[in-house]
Amino acid sequence: MASSASSSTIASPATNNSRYDVFISFRGEDTRFSFTDHLYEALVGAGIRTFRDDDSISRVADLKPEIERAITASRASIVVLSKNYANSTSCLDELVLIMERRKTFYHIVIPVFYHVDPSHVREQENSFALKVNTHVEGFQIKVERWKAALTEVANLEGKVLTGPETKFIADIVSTIGHKLRLKLVSTPPHLTGMDTRAEAINFWVKDKQDAEVLTICGMAGSGKTTLAKYIYESNLLKFESSSFLEDIGKICEQPYGLCALQEQLLADILEEKKKELDVTRYKSQIENVLQKKRVLIVLDDIDKKEQLEALLGSEKINTESKIIITSRLPTIQTWFMSTYLKCKEHKLKLLNEHESLELLSWYAFGSKIPMEGFKELASKAAEYCSGNPLALKLLGSLFVSSKDPRKRNNIDFWISTLNLLERDPDYRIQGILRMSYEYLPFLTYRELFLHIACFFIGEDEDYVVKILEPDYCATAGIVTLIKRCLLTVSPSKKLMMHGLFIDMARRMVLDESPLNPAKRSRIWCNDESYTLLRQGKGSETIEGLALDMRLVREEKDTMPVAFEADSLAKMDNLKLLQLNYVELSGSYDDFPEDLRWLCWHGFQLGTIPSDFFMGNLVAIDMSYSRLQLFEPPMVIKPLKILNFKDSHSLLKICNISRLPNLETLILWNCYSLVHVCDTIEDLKSLSRLNITGCEHLLRGSNLKFPHSLERIWLKNCNLELNDYSILSFQIHSVLQYFAFRE
Numbered sequence: 001m002a003s004s005a006s007s008s009t010i011a012s013p014a015t016n017n018s019r020y021d022v023f024i025s026f027r028g029e030d031t032r033f034s035f036t037d038h039l040y041e042a043l044v045g046a047g048i049r050t051f052r053d054d055d056s057i058s059r060v061a062d063l064k065p066e067i068e069r070a071i072t073a074s075r076a077s078i079v080v081l082s083k084n085y086a087n088s089t090s091c092l093d094e095l096v097l098i099m100e101r102r103k104t105f106y107h108i109v110i111p112v113f114y115h116v117d118p119s120h121v122r123e124q125e126n127s128f129a130l131k132v133n134t135h136v137e138g139f140q141i142k143v144e145r146w147k148a149a150l151t152e153v154a155n156l157e158g159k160v161l162t163g164p165e166t167k168f169i170a171d172i173v174s175t176i177g178h179k180l181r182l183k184l185v186s187t188p189p190h191l192t193g194m195d196t197r198a199e200a201i202n203f204w205v206k207d208k209q210d211a212e213v214l215t216i217c218g219m220a221g222s223g224k225t226t227l228a229k230y231i232y233e234s235n236l237l238k239f240e241s242s243s244f245l246e247d248i249g250k251i252c253e254q255p256y257g258l259c260a261l262q263e264q265l266l267a268d269i270l271e272e273k274k275k276e277l278d279v280t281r282y283k284s285q286i287e288n289v290l291q292k293k294r295v296l297i298v299l300d301d302i303d304k305k306e307q308l309e310a311l312l313g314s315e316k317i318n319t320e321s322k323i324i325i326t327s328r329l330p331t332i333q334t335w336f337m338s339t340y341l342k343c344k345e346h347k348l349k350l351l352n353e354h355e356s357l358e359l360l361s362w363y364a365f366g367s368k369i370p371m372e373g374f375k376e377l378a379s380k381a382a383e384y385c386s387g388n389p390l391a392l393k394l395l396g397s398l399f400v401s402s403k404d405p406r407k408r409n410n411i412d413f414w415i416s417t418l419n420l421l422e423r424d425p426d427y428r429i430q431g432i433l434r435m436s437y438e439y440l441p442f443l444t445y446r447e448l449f450l451h452i453a454c455f456f457i458g459e460d461e462d463y464v465v466k467i468l469e470p471d472y473c474a475t476a477g478i479v480t481l482i483k484r485c486l487l488t489v490s491p492s493k494k495l496m497m498h499g500l501f502i503d504m505a506r507r508m509v510l511d512e513s514p515l516n517p518a519k520r521s522r523i524w525c526n527d528e529s530y531t532l533l534r535q536g537k538g539s540e541t542i543e544g545l546a547l548d549m550r551l552v553r554e555e556k557d558t559m560p561v562a563f564e565a566d567s568l569a570k571m572d573n574l575k576l577l578q579l580n581y582v583e584l585s586g587s588y589d590d591f592p593e594d595l596r597w598l599c600w601h602g603f604q605l606g607t608i609p610s611d612f613f614m615g616n617l618v619a620i621d622m623s624y625s626r627l628q629l630f631e632p633p634m635v636i637k638p639l640k641i642l643n644f645k646d647s648h649s650l651l652k653i654c655n656i657s658r659l660p661n662l663e664t665l666i667l668w669n670c671y672s673l674v675h676v677c678d679t680i681e682d683l684k685s686l687s688r689l690n691i692t693g694c695e696h697l698l699r700g701s702n703l704k705f706p707h708s709l710e711r712i713w714l715k716n717c718n719l720e721l722n723d724y725s726i727l728s729f730q731i732h733s734v735l736q737y738f739a740f741r742e
Contacts, residue, residue, distance in 0.1 A: 221390030363396025
């Protein structure tokens with residue numbers, strides 16, 4: 001037998017006995033030389049060990065031993081359900097075995113609905129109607145098993161082809177990689193010196209008698225997070241569960257940030273979601289799990305002791321678990337002196353002269369050695385960075401710009417840049433950071449960078465792009481910021497930025513007017529925003545303002561305060577506004593009219609005031625509001641995103657046709673909602689709808705949704721599987737269904 005198994009090396013070597021990561025079940029005549037071939041190549045290219053049968057395997061009615069062995073030797077299966085899949089008894093036998101493995105061996109199964117309707121698979125209709133002779137002795141039992149397997153696989157959360165196959169396949173590869181906890185091969189070739197630095201830590205990971213906790217401390221930009229990721233990705237499959245929590249310090253600055261981190265940690269190590277809003281209750285659950293399971297956990301950028309206590313608890317943990325902590329604080333080890341945990345420190349070494357030159361060369365020249373004629377200049381540039389990897393990446397990136405030929409391979413430009421750094425040797429790294437910003441090709445990209453640093457760290461990339469695209473060319477701008485190493489995007493598509501850049505960006509804004517916040521372009525500090533609104537001292541200089549009154553009340557221990565709506569009247573150029581749990585009273589006649597983003601969690605009114613101008617908004621987020629009726633006060637053509645998550649009092653949504661370009665509507669857990677006006681069917685751009693937990697909305701309803709809809713979330717909607725026909729979609733096969741019931 002010949003099999004097409006991947007020969008590529010996966011980035012995280014498996015330690016179990018599985019020969020393959022993925023088995024592909026498919027109907028050869030439908031997809032062998034098209035979709036399945038492309039899927040197989042993408043999986044192999046990502047370093048996922050994949051089995052598919054090739055033409056040399058002759059199929060008969062019973063499973064060939066080779067196929068059965070391949071399924072049992074795989075950790076997961078992708079079932080490509082195509083038009084003629086159910087016409088093959090061999091495919092059906094494969095499916096039965098796959099679903100049995102799922103029940104007894106935690107075998108991961110992802111159904112792929114390739115030009116077929118999930119409901120046809122579930123109900124065995126159309127091409128999935130089984131046409132077999134059930135009168136043959138013993139055959140009836142087999143048919144029942146096939147039917148049960150088809151129903152079961154159709155009820156799983158799967159993938160439905162909705163657009164270009166290339167994007168569809170990329171999504172499948174990403175999903176299977178995440179479920180298998182694999183590191184898909186995307187590591188750049190310039191992880192210079194990583195193997196040497198990881199050697200001692202990898203030895204610690206293997207040593208079950210050594211300390212449970214390892215701290216990696218060092219200056220900002222020294223590569224702590226990169227090293228921790230490398231160790232994590234190399235070892236995660238050696239543990240029962242694993243979790244990597246990145247940028248903890250910044251996330252904890254956000255409302256309920258610590259709770260969100262605890263929730264993510266539990267979801268990772270339990271592989272199930274637990275929703276709480278209480279740090280203490282989460283802590284108790286975490287302690288319980290850590291005592292039992294053998295886990296690998298990375299806590300990145302810890303800067304306060306209470307973060308550590310909330311995420312690890314104060315009890316003993318499984319002695320075979322390993323916890324890696326990165327921090328800029330050299331004293332973090334002392335925090336463990338009064339705990340049950342043993343802790344050791346790893347002193348992070350900066351790059352040596354040779355490694356520094358190699359890393360800079362990767363970013364400046366695209367190879368590990370300098371271009372001819374540039375070695376001396378490159379060595380001098382590397383020396384200025386003092387072995388700091390982030391500074392080396394930034395400086396190398398400065399010398400490359402496809403849009404500016406003066407910067408590419410231009411010795412004079414190199415000399416000029418290095419002369420600038422030489423003038424102020426005590427602040428060279430800070431100078432490199434500032435240059436990375438100042439050398440951005442357009443003013444709009446610089447403004448985009450500042451907006452993200454002040455208001456959108458940790459937000460979804462697509463969400464931010466929609467908000468900032470009209471004014472700041474966000475799509476191209478974010479690509480440029482990523483290329484210049486000023487911004488990164490997490491695997492979950494969240495915008496992330498190194499703490500050094502966040503600090504630099506915010507310092508630049510503070511320097512606009514050190515003593516008078518009203519004369520700055522952006523105000524993100526709760527204390528300053530609170531004072532400005534209380535005193536009504538805004539100005540037309542302000543473009544963005546954020547205030548969360550929950551945090552103010554916690555910090556100041558103050559009673560709820562109501563501001564006047566006209567306290568924002570002087571902010572004529574305000575585009576970005578966050579007023580979480582802020583109460584405003586009075587007329588909205590003078591409310592800023594140029595807003596693009598309004599985030600107002602806990603909006604206190606039952607309806608939207610008729611004098612509230614919303615005509616330029618791109619995104620409205622009124623999660624946790626007290627709204628009872630939402631009716632747009634006017635036509636809002638730019639609006640693309642509307643979010644009423646957890647608005648428990650919301651009963652009705654009327655005149656939604658006034659939002660003609662709406663793309664995303666989130667009504668998650670609006671459990672009192674009973675009515676959405678029929679004009680929702682006319683929203684030709686609506687592609688995503690989340691009505692999870694809307695228990696009363698669809699029962700007995702004739703509500704019709706637009707055919708543009710691509711994704712809908714229906715969990716906990718009191719729908720049985722045979723009720724979804726009330727949604728009246730014309731083309732079910734282009735829709736991705738998400739969990740009709742628990």
